Amino acid sequence: MLKRQGVIDTWHDRRIGAGQEIDAAIDNHINSDEIILLLVSPDFIASDYCYNIEMARAMERHAAKEAIVIPVILRACDWHHAPFGKLLATPEDGKPVTLWPDRDVAFLQVAQAVRKAVERCRKDVPIPASQIARSATAIPQPPSPLPATSPRSSNLRIAKSFTQRDKDQFLLDTFEYIARYFENSLQELQARNPGYEGVYRRIDANRFSAVIYKDGRDVARGTVFTGGQLGAGIYYSQGDSLAGNSYNESLSVNADDQTLYLKTLGMSHFSGHDQKLSQEGAAEALWGIVITPLQRER
Structure with a gap:
């Protein structure tokens, strides 16, 4: 919508055309664009070029009030100690x-x-006199000395198809991801909250349990399992479910024309029904069933 309204014009290094000098193209924009998004991930921090050159120059211009730098936190990483850690990041x-x-x-x-x-930016950053005549609905951009890339459509998406093998593997990978997610979350909950203890137990290849104790008293207990008589899916059962097949919530694998995703049955109001969930989102949906009641305690 920002582009459709003419509020912004965007650029990224995938727009560098064949034959263009990469460093010069990036420098041109990093030294002139008024809003710079840092797409933060472990790969971003690990990249010497992104971190030591692009980010460093962006922060210099931010400090000089020549540009606005916005950290966009894409994936979990130790970003708070970076030079941009002092900036308000997005999402919330x-x-x-x-x-x-x-x-x-x-x-x-x-x-x-x-x-x-x-x-x-429009309020605080003065517009160069040479650009006053430009449209008031667009962010001023100095003309690029580099040749523009050939025009093309951005509508290049082609429908994908997924086999049952793809779906089965995605389900197994998701179960393992949820298992690690719960184990790490229980450890971190214990570290952050005195008096609480989180216990993770891997029962077998297809089942694990999670228990939270407060001052030695169990206040949350659940089991996550897959397979069995219930068919393809990942299931959450309140309490200990070491052999039974009863459950309080389930996840199933679905697909659209681009990706595989997970969807909850919607039995729990903590689980995000009707959403297309990633593996992380699915894990958080089940974790929410465990943790949300404790967060509402007085």
């Missing part, structure tokens, strides 16, 4: 996009942050 509270049950909600917050930055 710096929660990584991949950890949101619905990624569209996360990216909406990113878009809203960009819109607010544009409003500040």
Whole structure:
């Protein structure tokens, strides 16, 4: 919508055309664009070029009030100690996009942050006299000395198809991801909350349990399992379910024309029904069933 309204014009290094000098193209934009998004992930931090050159220059211009830098936290990483760690990140509270049950909600917050930055930019950053005649609905951009790439459509998506093998593997990979997610979350909950203890137990290849104790008293107990008589799916059962097949929530694998995703049955109001969930979102949906009642305790 920002582009359709003419509020922004965008650039990224995938727009560098064949024969163009890569460093010069990037330098041209990093030294002139008014809003710079840092797409933060472990790969971003590990990249010497992104971290030491692009980010360093962006932060210099931010400090000089020549540009607005917005950290967009895509994936979980130790970003708070970086030079941009002092900036207010998006999505809200710096929660990584991949950890949101619905990624569209996360990216909406990113878009809203960009819109607010544009409003500040128009108010606070003086427009060079040479650009006063340019459209008031677009962010001023100095003309590029580099040749433009050939025009093309951005509508290049082709429908994909997924086999049953793809779906089965995705289900197994998701179960293992949820198992690690619960184990790590229980450890971190215990570390952050005195008096609480989180216990993870891997029962077998297809089942694990999670228990939370408060001052030695169990206050949450659940089991996650897959397979069995219930068929393909991942199931959550309140309490200990070591052999039975009863459950309080389930996840199934679905597909659209682009990707595999997970969907809850909607038996629990903590689980994000009707959303297309990533593996992270699915894990958070089940974890929410465990943790949300404790967060509501007085």
